[in-house]
Amino acid sequence: MRIHIKDSSFIISTNGFADGPAQALRDYLLDVPCETLTVLNHPLVSENKGEHLVTTYTRGKEKTAKKYNLPNKPPYTYLFDPLVPLSLPASTAWFGFNNLAALRGLVRRKRGSVDNVYYWAVDFVPNRFGEGVLTRAYNKLDGYVSKNVDARIELSKAALAGRTKHLGLSNKSLATAFVVPMGAWLGKIPKANTSNWKNKKIVYLGHLVERQGVDRLIKAIGILNKEGIDIRLEVVGDGPMLNNLKEMTNELGISQKAKFHGFVKEHKDVEAILASATVAVAPYVKDEKSFTQFADPGKLKAYLGAGLPIVLTDVPPNASGIESAGAGIVVNDSPESIAEAIKSYITNQAKWSEAHKNSLIYAKQFDWNDILTEVLGKIGFK
Numbered sequence: 431m432r433i434h435i436k437d438s439s440f441i442i443s444t445n446g447f448a449d450g451p452a453q454a455l456r457d458y459l460l461d462v463p464c465e466t467l468t469v470l471n472h473p474l475v476s477e478n479k480g481e482h483l484v485t486t487y488t489r490g491k492e493k494t495a496k497k498y499n500l501p502n503k504p505p506y507t508y509l510f511d512p513l514v515p516l517s518l519p520a521s522t523a524w525f526g527f528n529n530l531a532a533l534r535g536l537v538r539r540k541r542g543s544v545d546n547v548y549y550w551a552v553d554f555v556p557n558r559f560g561e562g563v564l565t566r567a568y569n570k571l572d573g574y575v576s577k578n579v580d581a582r583i584e585l586s587k588a589a590l591a592g593r594t595k596h597l598g599l600s601n602k603s604l605a606t607a608f609v610v611p612m613g614a615w616l617g618k619i620p621k622a623n624t625s626n627w628k629n630k631k632i633v634y635l636g637h638l639v640e641r642q643g644v645d646r647l648i649k650a651i652g653i654l655n656k657e658g659i660d661i662r663l664e665v666v667g668d669g670p671m672l673n674n675l676k677e678m679t680n681e682l683g684i685s686q687k688a689k690f691h692g693f694v695k696e697h698k699d700v701e702a703i704l705a706s707a708t709v710a711v712a713p714y715v716k717d718e719k720s721f722t723q724f725a726d727p728g729k730l731k732a733y734l735g736a737g738l739p740i741v742l743t744d745v746p747p748n749a750s751g752i753e754s755a756g757a758g759i760v761v762n763d764s765p766e767s768i769a770e771a772i773k774s775y776i777t778n779q780a781k782w783s784e785a786h787k788n789s790l791i792y793a794k795q796f797d798w799n800d801i802l803t804e805v806l807g808k809i810g811f812k
Contacts, residue, residue, distance in 0.1 A: 432812040435459065438522035439466040441544070443531035445511070446474030448637075449697045450728050451550060451585075452527045454613060458802040463490030468518060470531075472511040473502045475637075477668055477693070480507070482514040505559060512537075520544070523809075527552050529568070529575040536578055548809065549579040549605075554589040555721040556596050573597045581809055582607040585726040588747045592724050610805045612726045613798035614735030620705035621790065622737045627782045631662045632772060633707035633738070635700065635729045638669030641720055643713035643743070648675060649765035650713075652682035654773060661687065661776065666703055668693040704736040708782070709775050714745035716763050722746050734793035739785035741771040756788035 440459055444452035452469075459467050471483040480502030485495045498514050501507055512534040520543045526532030527550050535547035559565045576582055576597065582605050584590040590609055632651065636642050644665065651663045665675070665688070672690065679688040694700045704710065710733035714722050722745045730748065733740050740758030742749050752758040759774065761767040775782045806812075 432807070432810050433522065435462045435464050435806065435811050438464050438811065439519065440464055441468045441470070441518060441521045441524045441535070442527070443470040443472070443511075443525070443534065444527040445472045445508075445531070446478065447471060447695070448728070449700070449732075450527075450552060451610070451612065452525070452552075453697075454615070454798045455525060455550075455802060457615075458798065458806075460487060460490045463487075465489065466519065466521075468521070470511075470514070472514065472531075473504070473507070475504060475669075476502060478502060482510070484515050486519075505564060518543070522546070523548065523811075525550055526575075526579075529572045532575045532579055533571060536575065546580040546809070548581050548583060549575050550583040550610075551589065551593065552585060553721050554584070554593045554596075554724040556592070557719065569597060573599055576604050576607075579605045581605055583610050583805065584608075585610065585612060586724060586747050589724040589726075608805075608808065610801060611796060612728045612731045613796045613801045614731045614793065615799070616735055616793060616797045617799065619701045619735050621735075622705050622707065622786060624783060624786070626706070626708050626786070627776070627779050629662075629706065629708050630660055630776050631664060631707045631709075633664045633666065633704060633710050634713075635666045635704065635710070635732060636712075636727075638665070638667055638671040638675060640671065641715050641717065641722070642669075643715045643763055644671065644675055645678060646715070646763055646765045646768060647711050647713045648678050648682065648684070648688070650769035650772060651688065652684055653765060653769040655682070655684050655687065657773075659773065659776070661772075663688045664691065664703060664707065665689070666691045666694055666700055700732070701736065704732060704738060707736070707738055709772055710736070710738040710740050711768065711772070712740060712742035712746070713761075713763060713768055714743045716743060716745055720745055731793070731796050734789050734796065737786050737790040737793070739775050739782055739789060741768060741775075752792065755792040757785055757792045758789070 467487040469485045482498040486493045524535030524544045524547045532549035538544040679685040753760045759771040761771045
């Protein structure tokens with residue numbers, strides 16, 4: 431017997447404030463609306479400044495929002511997460527978007543204050559904290575949660591198979607598991623239009639860390655600038671490399687053509703930036719240890735949803751699908767390769783227009799409304 435969402439109470443526990451499946455689920459439940467919803471946002475990285483945000487909603491309307499400011503030194507301070515807040519309401523379903531969040535749900539289920547617990551894994555990293563006791567403890571927790579939740583949700587087939595194999599678990603001993611890809615609110619977000627080709631604006635969205643390859647993108651822009659191609663770059667996101675990347679634009683003489691937005695809190699503002707761009711780039715550095723090889727990066731769905739042609743490396747498992755759909759070009763992670771692919775779009779309007787059209791077509795299968803309706807149906811809600 432399926433349960434009506436409107437008659438149910440939900441708790442979402444997640445880390446970080448970037449847009450992803452936790453935020454999409456929140457918005458979906460608020461739109462229905464469910465009876466009550468509690469959202470726990472804990473810090474993910476040091477830039478989050480130790481702010482834990484607890485927001486409650488009743489029938490789609492925000493009722494309370496409380497901040498708890500605690501020390502933040504990941505990964506050690508993740509241990510604060512199960513304690514914030516100390517008291518929570520009973521709920522029909524608990525969605526934990528990491529294994530520690532799912533564990534708290536399991537404890538509450540054992541106490542009778544939660545009916546069902548779901549582990550929605552937003553990434554899979556075989557060696558999370560390097561060699562040592564932290565990774566061993568993490569893997570043990572991951573195995574326990576994967577066995578005992580009511581269902582496990584992975585972002586990709588690679589992550590689903592990888593976690594099961596890495597933890598040495600038998601499919602028979604695990605909770606029901608299935609893949610739910612990243613999506614985009616296709617009916618709500620603005621789209622690039624055919625005039626965008628004239629903008630010659632390149633955009634990057636994401637965390638500014640070495641594995642994302644943003645330094646290689648900046649070098650690629652420098653190459654195109656030397657060739658006399660009038661081009662601009664906009665970078666949306668924050669991270670430890672921000673100042674170094676800004677300095678790199680100075681060294682390459684392109685500081686006047688590069689804009690760093692930093693972390694943009696309102697996703698509608700991110701969407702507006704993407705919709706004004708010409709080409710989007712995801713220049714992941716090729717590394718056999720990179721967890722992106724198991725992921726379904728949210729930036730790619732944001733790019734597709736905006737109708738942008740994409741230049742990307744083959745690190746994410748869906749890179750070949752994007753290229754096969756004619757919505758992007760797969761390159762190696764060298765600045766020269768990235769520059770050549772960007773150039774092929776911004777100097778050929780017909781090629782750009784075809785990729786723009788294909789991007790919008792390919793994105794149709796990733797509408798959050800359809801994805802979330804299906805996944806909630808699978809676990810017994812209507």
